[in-house]
Each structure stands twice: as structure tokens, then as C-alpha cells.
Amino acid sequence: MSEAEFSPLGKAVSYKTEYDPTLLFPIPRKGKRDEIGVGSTLPFMGMDIWNAYELSWLNQRGKPEVAIATFLIPAESPNIVESKSFKLYLNSFNQTKLAGFEALQSLLQADLSAATGAPVIVQLFEPAAFAAQKMGDLKGxxxxxxxxxxxxxxxxxxxxxxxxxxxxxxxxxxxxxxxxxxxxxxxxxxxxxxxxxxxxxxxxxxxxxxxxxxxxxxxxxxxxxxxxxxxxxxxxxxxxxxxxxxxxxxxxxxxxxxxxxxxxxxxxxxxxxxx
Missing domain, CATH: 3.30.1130.10 (GTP cyclohydrolase I, C-terminal domain/NADPH-dependent 7-cyano-7-deazaguanine reductase, N-terminal domain)
Incomplete structure (x- = not known):
């Protein structure tokens, strides 16, 4: 079942703290695109840019690590990922031991690409790069x-x-x-x-x-x-x-x-x- 009403949204859930990619809940884009008259040939291209500010895991010695993540999901992907399921999925890394940033990036990229049905680009920013995260305004x-x-x-x-x-x-x-x-x-x-x-x-x-x-x-x-x-x-x-x-x-x-x-x-x- 992939309709929005069957997602974790608005429901009490237990938070898993060990890696579980099955938490991701994909929703097909097609239904809403049909509603606005968009057929199989899209009149647009683009992406959905997700930023995650609550991402943590354990290194091989059990010490917590943190990062900011950016996910670039192509507009032509057949599915979106429901946001609460995305949050639950990211929280499932909290008590998961990983070899390092590359291991985390590989898992995130594989799981999100599988859920959305298209290649997803994952960028991770370690704490040393946090100060470079600037605020600004949309130009215009x-x-x-x-x-x-x-x-x-x-x-x-x-x-x-x-x-x-x-x-x-x-x-x-x-x-x-x-x-x-x-x-x-x-x-x-x-x-x-x-x-x-x-x-x-x-x-x-x-x-x-x-x-x-x-x-x-x-x-x-x-x-x-x-x-x-x-x-x-x-x-x-x-x-x-x-x-x-x-x-x-x-x-x-x-x-x-x-x-x-x-x-x-x-x-x-x-x-x-x-x-």
C-alpha cells in the first residue's frame, strides 16, 4: 500500500534506533500529476532538495557522529518519500555502528534511490563544514x-x-x-x-x-x-x-x-x- 493515508503520518509510532530501510514509505507521483493534467511526458524537469539536520550514528567504537545531509531527488523519479517515514528512517541510524561517512553515504544513496525509483545524490557535511552553512534570501x-x-x-x-x-x-x-x-x-x-x-x-x-x-x-x-x-x-x-x-x-x-x-x-x- 503506497497511498498517503497508509503512511506513518498522523499515527503513533515506535522509534527504531537501528538501521531499517523498510521504514521509507514511497508514494507515487502519478496520482497527483494526473489530477493536474500532467501525462507521461513531463512539462518540466528539476529536483526536490531535502536537507536533514538531525542525522547521527555510531562509529566502530560506539562514539556518536553527526552530519548535515542534502538529498537531491530528481523530478522524474516515479515516487516521492513521505517525510515522516524519511525522519523515522534517518533516526534508525542513531544506534547503528558504521565504518564512516562513506559507508553512511552509500546506504543512504542506495535506499533512497530504491524508494524513489531514480538515482538520488547524497551530500554529507561533517561538523568542520557546519560554519560554512550560510543563510540568505531567494533572489528576485x-x-x-x-x-x-x-x-x-x-x-x-x-x-x-x-x-x-x-x-x-x-x-x-x-x-x-x-x-x-x-x-x-x-x-x-x-x-x-x-x-x-x-x-x-x-x-x-x-x-x-x-x-x-x-x-x-x-x-x-x-x-x-x-x-x-x-x-x-x-x-x-x-x-x-x-x-x-x-x-x-x-x-x-x-x-x-x-x-x-x-x-x-x-x-x-x-x-x-x-x-
Whole structure:
């Protein structure tokens, strides 16, 4: 059973402290992609960037080690991993003896690649590298100060407007007002979002109202970002589009989906102040 309601989310669980890869709970992306009209040929590429700040294990002499981990999961993978199961899986290393960083990295990469159905890149940062972990902001023009009236709190793509009579522009817009809710528990998920596009100018007021319309919407992070991407692509028809969201941490994990329809460097894994 791989549907979200059968995951550990919202249920009392016992925490295992010895390595157990069966704790990972994959959920197929297909169902939600079918819902937004995305077929087998994806209109985007990209990745989900996960950062784990609660990762510990034992060395061969029983002494604890710690690290920060980053996981790059390709958007074309058939599955996502439910976040609570991810947390439980990482906690299963707490009393597990390993030969070192390379042994841990190999296990993480193999298990997550098997769960998602595609190669996952794992990066580990030892304590000596912690000081290099800097905070920053998503680059772009923040539209949050626009004085708008809002009365819709479920996704309404029809809100989006663009001026097709004007010459195409290239711009990057950001907002810190994206909020959605967990698909299973209904708990709030908070995010900052960056939208870069080339095309007819998008009306900024309409874009902000559209982003706020997710406020009562129940969906996983990855699904929200794909919905935003598809809605903007359909309603405004930009030639190029990239949507990047940085969600706040839960259970020692933050999830940061990125979707685009053009080739370029991967987004910077920049930790925002709320993360």
C-alpha cells in the first residue's frame, strides 16, 4: 500500500534506533500529476532538495557522529518519500555502528534511490563544514507589499493574468506568503517561493492573490510546486518558467522542490531565515 493515508503520518509510532530501510514509505507521483493534467511526458524537469539536520550514528567504537545531509531527488523519479517515514528512517541510524561517512553515504544513496525509483545524490557535511552553512534570501523582486484584497483560499488558476500585448520580459518574482497544509494531517506548511519566467508580463497582483489562494489547500510540498508551475504555464504561457519553493523545517527536514522547463544550473541550496 503506497497511498498517503497508509503512511506513518498522523499515527503513533515506535522509534527504531537501528538501521531499517523498510521504514521509507514511497508514494507515487502519478496520482497527483494526473489530477493536474500532467501525462507521461513531463512539462518540466528539476529536483526536490531535502536537507536533514538531525542525522547521527555510531562509529566502530560506539562514539556518536553527526552530519548535515542534502538529498537531491530528481523530478522524474516515479515516487516521492513521505517525510515522516524519511525522519523515522534517518533516526534508525542513531544506534547503528558504521565504518564512516562513506559507508553512511552509500546506504543512504542506495535506499533512497530504491524508494524513489531514480538515482538520488547524497551530500554529507561533517561538523568542520557546519560554519560554512550560510543563510540568505531567494533572489528576485518580492511582491508581498502589494496592497491586494483576497477572498479565495483554495487554488484558483483563473486568478492569474498577464498582458499578452506587451513585449516579453524576463524577471524573477518572490513571495514569503505561500502556505499550504499537509495532505494527511492538515498541519500548516510554510514556504517562500521564487518564480522566474520569460514571457508576457505577469500581473503581479494576480500572482500574489494566486499564491495566497493555496492557504487552505491540502497537498504535499512537491505537489503544490508542480501545481503552481502547471497553472502559470497554462494561464500565462511563458516561454521559460522556473518555480522554486523553500519550505520551513519539520522533524529536522526541509523540502525544497524546483521545477523548470529550460536547461540551466541547479538552484542554489540557500537556507532562508525561516528555515
Amino acid at each position: 523582486y518580492c511582491i508581498d507589499n502589494l496592497d491586494i484584497e483576497v477572498d479565495q483560499y483554495e487554488p484558483a488558476p483563473g486568478i492569474l493574468k498577464c498582458d499578452e500585448l506587451n513585449a516579453p520580459v524576463e524577471e524573477t518574482l518572490t513571495s514569503n506568503l505561500l502556505k499550504s497544509n499537509c495532505l494527511v494531517t492538515g498541519q500548516p506548511d510554510w514556504a517562500s517561493v521564487q518564480i522566474h519566467y520569460v514571457g508576457a508580463p505577469i500581473n503581479r497582483e494576480s500572482l500574489l492573490r494566486y499564491l495566497v489562494s493555496f492557504r487552505n489547500h491540502n497537498e504535499f510540498h512537491e505537489q503544490c510546486v508542480e501545481r503552481i508551475f502547471v497553472d502559470i504555464l497554462r494561464e500565462c504561457k511563458p516561454m521559460k518558467l522556473a518555480v522554486y519553493a523553500r519550505y520551513t523545517r519539520r522533524g529536522g527536514l526541509d523540502i525544497n522542490p524546483y521545477r523548470c522547463n529550460f536547461s540551466g544550473p541547479q538552484p542554489t541550496n540557500i537556507r532562508t531565515a525561516r528555515q
